[in-house]
Amino acid sequence: MRYVDEFRDRDQAVRLAAAIASAAKPDREYRVMEFCGGHTHAIYRYGLADLMPPNLGFVHGPGCPVCVLPTARIDQAIALGEERGVTLCTYADMMRVPGGDRRSLLAAKADGADIRMVYSTQDALAIARAEPERQVVFFAIGFETTTPPTAVAMQQARAEGLANFAVFCNHVLTPPALRAILSACEGVRIDGILGPSHVSTVIGSEPYGFVAEEFATPLVIAGFEPLDLMQATLMLVRQIDAGVCAVENQYRRAVSPAGNRKAKSLMAACFEVRDRFEWRGLGFLPHSALRIRDDWADLDAEVRFPLAPVASREQKGCECPAILRGQKAPVDCRLFGTACTPQNPLGSCMVSSEGACAAYWSYGRFRDAAPPRERAA
C-alpha cells in the first residue's frame, strides 16, 4: 500500500457516487462546507462536484491560511523585508499575495529587498547559520499543521544560540474560524462540514465537539484523496438524513482523538493564544491565532523590530471576503477571470493554489459559466 492509488480508484469512486446519490433524498438540498482549501482543490481537481447529485453542493470554507491573512500583515512583512540587514524567509505561497496597495513580497524583492522563498523552517535556520551578519526573519503563516515546524525551529535556534533568527508569527487556529462561520455568517446555510485532514492529525478530533454540540451541525474529518472526500460526504449525508449531529472521523489512518501529542506540546511551549487576530473576510476574531510566549520574546520579530500598525485595505470590487465566508462563489465576483487571473491576481483566493478562485479558474471556470448547477442552492 502506498496510501495514494488505493484512494483514487475509479471504480470505487463510481460506486461511492452511486451510494451518495441513492442516500441523498431528492426533496431536499444538501449544503456541505469543506473547511480546508486543500479539499476545495481536490474537489475540483478530481471532478467530485460533478459526481454529486444535483441537490448536493459544496460551500467553500476559509481554510486557506494564505487567503485569510489580512493585507495589514502582508504590508508589515514587506516592511520587515525592507529593513536594512534583514533577510525575510517565506513559504512560496505568500510571495505573490498583494498587500494593501497591491504590492507583494515579490515586488519588494524585485525592488531590492532580501526576501527568500524557503520550503521548510529548516532552510531558514540554515540561512541564519550561514549568514550570521544578517537578521533572518521567518514569516510564519499557517494553521495548526504548519505551526509545529515553526516551534521546532524556535527550539533549535535557542539550543544552538542562533541570535540572528526571529519569527514573525501569523499562525491561526481552526476551531475559532469554524465557530465564526457557524455563528456569524448571514445567508450561509451549512448542513454539514468536511473537517480538515492535516490540521486534525495535529489537534485530533476532540476539539471539534462544539460543532455538533453547540451548533447542531455534523462534522466528518476527511482525508485529502478523492475517495476520502466521497466517503466523508456520504457519512455526512447519512447523518443529515438521520437527524444526527456527531463528529466522525473518516481519516482514521492519520487522525486520532487526541492528535499528535508531541507536536501539541511543542506548540504549547512556544506559543499562546492571542486575544484577537484579524482574518480576511471574517474580521477580528477573539482567541483565533497564536502569538509567541513572553519567555521566547527574544525570537519574536514583533518585539525585535517594532512594526508600525497598518490598517487592512481590500481591493475594490474583490469578493474574497464574501467568498471566504461561504456567502459567494468565485463566479459571483466581477473581477473573476477578467481583471483577476492567476497571472495577475488581485485577491488572495486567486493567488493561493488552494484558494477557491484559483480552483475554479483551473478546473471549473467553463462549467460554472453555464447555468451553475453547483450554485443552485
Added chain:
Amino acid sequence: MCLAIPARIVAIAPSSDLATVALGDVRKEVSLALLEDAAIGDYVLVHVGYALNKISPEEAEITLRLMAEMGVQADPRTAIREAGGAAGDAA
C-alpha cells in the same frame, strides 16, 4: 498550505532528527522532530520538510473495507444517471 504527502522512511540518521523518505523515485530529507517514534519502513505524512504523523496501515485497511461496503449498497447505473454522467446510459 496544509498539503501533506505520504512517503516511506528509508533511512534514519543516527543521533539526529533527520530521516530520508522515498516518494516513488524521489528521495528527500525530512525532520522527525514531531514524532515520538518512527522506524524504517513506516509511512509518514510529509509537510514542509517535517513528518507530521505516521500513517496506520491497519486503519487504512479498515477505511478501504468500509468504503467497499458502502459502495455495494447502491445501484450504480441509476446513480450515475442521477449524478449527471453519461456512463450509466452506456452501460
